[in-house]
Amino acid sequence: MxxxxxxxxxxxxxxxxxxxxxxxxxxxxxHWIVYVRPVIEAVVAVALVVATPFVLVELGGVLMLLALALLLHATWCALREHRDxxxxxxxxxxxxxxxxxxxxxxxxxxxxxxxxxxxxxxxxxxxxxxxxxxxxxxxxxxxxxxxxxxxxxxxxxxxxxxxxxxxxxxxxxx
CATH class of the missing domain: 2.30.29.30 (Pleckstrin-homology domain (PH domain)/Phosphotyrosine-binding domain (PTB))
Incomplete structure (x- = not known):
């Protein structure tokens, strides 16, 4: 495991x-409704990663950090709900x-x-x-x-x- x-x-x-x-x-x-917010956060994180090549180089790092933070928060929230x-x-x-x-x-x-x-x-x-x-x-x-x-x-x-x-x-x- x-x-x-x-x-x-x-x-x-x-x-x-x-x-x-x-x-x-x-x-x-x-109930599955508690996972909606983490899923939305994960989708936004993926959208930020996809958008990174299309923004100014200076903003690329900020978007990647924001995407990582959102993805970590979404994972934490989903895990917290699953373990309850x-x-x-x-x-x-x-x-x-x-x-x-x-x-x-x-x-x-x-x-x-x-x-x-x-x-x-x-x-x-x-x-x-x-x-x-x-x-x-x-x-x-x-x-x-x-x-x-x-x-x-x-x-x-x-x-x-x-x-x-x-x-x-x-x-x-x-």
Whole structure:
């Protein structure tokens, strides 16, 4: 595995409590919309490189440096989004993110009081939403999970796991 592979894989499996029987129910990557900006930046960087021979020699070096900076920023942003994972297991939900350093936030299923799914208009049109978790703790490291593809399906998956774990009684419908 090269440097790219090492940087792009957050290795979710190493965070699982396998001895306790923990298994992944769903691993959520960001919706494709988060990659639009890095792609636009990369296209602009390539356009600057292509335009370099057609400008004054004095500006050529500046354009190349600008193109390199844009390309590096686009790569960093895409890698940052790719490494940001939200994981639903049969015991908890957790988020792992970070490129050079890695952060992890965990919430056991029994601490989840409420999940709000926020779907702005463009999210409804493109198929993503944001999760807002309310827990029994006042301060938490896992509150907002943004740009979740198929947010309603993922919300139902969490509700099913909570229900199957026996942490909530059956819902009474009037």
């Amino acid at each position: 090269g440097l790219i592979g090492l940087l792009s894989d957050p290795k979710i499996g190493k965070h699982l409590l396998r001895d306790e029987g923990e298994v992944v129910v769903d691993e959520v990557l960001h 994972r939200f994981v639903i297991t049969n015991m908890r939900v957790f988020r792992v993110h970070g490129v050079l350093s890695q952060q992890q936030a965990t919430m056991p299923l029994h601490r989840i009081l409420d999940i709000t799914v926020v779907k702005p208009l463009h999210g409804r049109l493109l198929g993503f939403g944001h999760f807002v978790f309310e827990s029994a703790a006042q301060e938490q490291g896992l509150r907002d999970i943004r740009y979740v593809g198929r947010a309603d399906e993922r919300d139902l998956a969490i509700q099913r796991v909570v229900q199957r774990s026996g942490l909530r009684g059956p819902r009474v419908v009037n």
